[in-house]
Amino acid sequence: MSVGSAISSRFYQFLYQGSNQAALRGLKLRGIRSLRVVGPLVRHHYLESVSNGPLPETVLLHGFSSCSVHLTPLILALKPHVRRLIVPDLPGHGFSQTIGRLHFQIMREGLVELLDQVIQRPVILFGNSMGGMAALHYASIRPEKVRGLILCSPVGVELPEEQLIEVKSRLQIDSHQDARQLVQRFLSKEPPFKDFLAWAVRHNVSHQKMRHVLAALQTDKLLQKGQLKNLEMPIDLIWGQEEKLLPESVFQAFVKVLPDHARVLRPAQMGHTPYLDTPRPFAKLVRNCLTNYL
Numbered sequence: 283m284s285v286g287s288a289i290s291s292r293f294y295q296f297l298y299q300g301s302n303q304a305a306l307r308g309l310k311l312r313g314i315r316s317l318r319v320v321g322p323l324v325r326h327h328y329l330e331s332v333s334n335g336p337l338p339e340t341v342l343l344h345g346f347s348s349c350s351v352h353l354t355p356l357i358l359a360l361k362p363h364v365r366r367l368i369v370p371d372l373p374g375h376g377f378s379q380t381i382g383r384l385h386f387q388i389m390r391e392g393l394v395e396l397l398d399q400v401i402q403r404p405v406i407l408f409g410n411s412m413g414g415m416a417a418l419h420y421a422s423i424r425p426e427k428v429r430g431l432i433l434c435s436p437v438g439v440e441l442p443e444e445q446l447i448e449v450k451s452r453l454q455i456d457s458h459q460d461a462r463q464l465v466q467r468f469l470s471k472e473p474p475f476k477d478f479l480a481w482a483v484r485h486n487v488s489h490q491k492m493r494h495v496l497a498a499l500q501t502d503k504l505l506q507k508g509q510l511k512n513l514e515m516p517i518d519l520i521w522g523q524e525e526k527l528l529p530e531s532v533f534q535a536f537v538k539v540l541p542d543h544a545r546v547l548r549p550a551q552m553g554h555t556p557y558l559d560t561p562r563p564f565a566k567l568v569r570n571c572l573t574n575y576l
Contacts, residue, residue, distance in 0.1 A: 302376065305351035312358065316377075319399055324392035327377035328370040328400065335363040337572040338406055338429060341397065342369045345411025345555070346437075346453070346495070347486035349376025356557040359565030364572070368405070370396055372416065374495070386495050386503055394420060397427070404429035406575055408568065410555065411527075412437055415505060422509040430516040430575050432568060435525055435554045439535045440504045450496055452527060455484050470524035470553030470560065507539045517544040518571045522552030 309329060310316055319326040329350050340360065342353050350369045360367055371377050373392035374384035380392065393416050407428055409417030414436020421428040437449065455461050458477075461484035465473065473479055517540060521533045537546060549556070549567060556564035 302349060302351050305354055306377070309351065309354060309357065312361070314357065314361070319396060321392070321395045321399075323381060323388055323395055324373040325379045325381065326370065326373070326392070326396045328368055328396065329357065330369075330400075331357070331361045331364070331367040333362055333365060333367075335361075335365055336576065337364045337569070338575050339366040339401075339403065340364050340368070340406045340408060340572065341401070341417075342367070343393075343407065343409040343413030343416050344369075344372065344375070345413050347375065347483070348411075351376065353557060355561035356565055356568065359561065360568065360572075363569060368400055370400075372413070384495065386499060389495060390416070390419060394423070398424070401427050406430045406432060406572060408432040408434070409436060410434040410557070414438070418505055418510060418513075421513055421515065422505075425513070425515065428515055430518075431513075432518045432520065432571050433536075434520045434556070435522065435528060436519075436536065437528065437532065438499075438505045439510075439532065439539055440501065440506055441532070441535055443501060445529070445531050445535075446499075446501060446504070448529060449532065450499065453496060458484060460484070464527075467527040468554050469558060470522065470526070470551060470556070473559065505539075510539045511541055513541050516575065517541065518547060518574075519544055520547045520549065520552075520556075520567065520571075522554070522556055523548055523550050524553040527554040 306316060313331065315330045317328055317330055342356065344350060344353055350371045353369055357367065357369060370393065373389045374380045380388050382388065397420055404427055407417040407421060414433040415438025417431055417433065418436065418438065421431055452467065455464060458480060461480035464483055465479045519536060519540060552560050552564060
């Protein structure tokens, strides 16, 4: 790496970390608490909001290489309506630090470690992308703690090897142009500051610890059909019509393995991360889903 590239990389890293810190401060100013729990595997960080709203307690789980504050538009939209809102940073993401080296099993077990502590009564689990995989895993091993599931473009369903390789290849980044293309796949609209977003995505996804997690995502780690067909709680599967990151084969695989009572929603003009590029319509959709649990 040239001296100029190194300086540019440090500048963008400083800017990215600063933007996350600023987002956290902004949430705290709006009455959302920033809390920490230290467990055997992870020094956890999570956000919590409590209100007099009518909607049931809800946990929001972000996706791969993202963090809790990236869900800010959805957090602020749900805050007045949800009795208790919990938004963790997945292990090794955001402000949560693993005590040892991050790998897939630590992510999985670390999140269970946190949710077991913070969930006081059955909750609605919302998960986007890899957060959807985490939500399904937790629901399968702790069904008594999960009142319902809202899955937004989840990953992690059992796939043939060639399809799994295709999904993982879409997250491989070797250049800034790769990162720009990944940003375009994440979002349904052309974003402002695309180069900054591309750098942030490249910095996160190509980080060594994230490469370890992605490499460990093998067939034996995926959600098996038997785990999912037996889920009894209500399930909403949201898969936007503008989804460009995940191939249609992943959606079809989920439709096949989820229980027959799962509800499938295909909203127009929504992509992989609709809480970012269509925040108001998406928040309304999530509120409608939560209302069904009353």
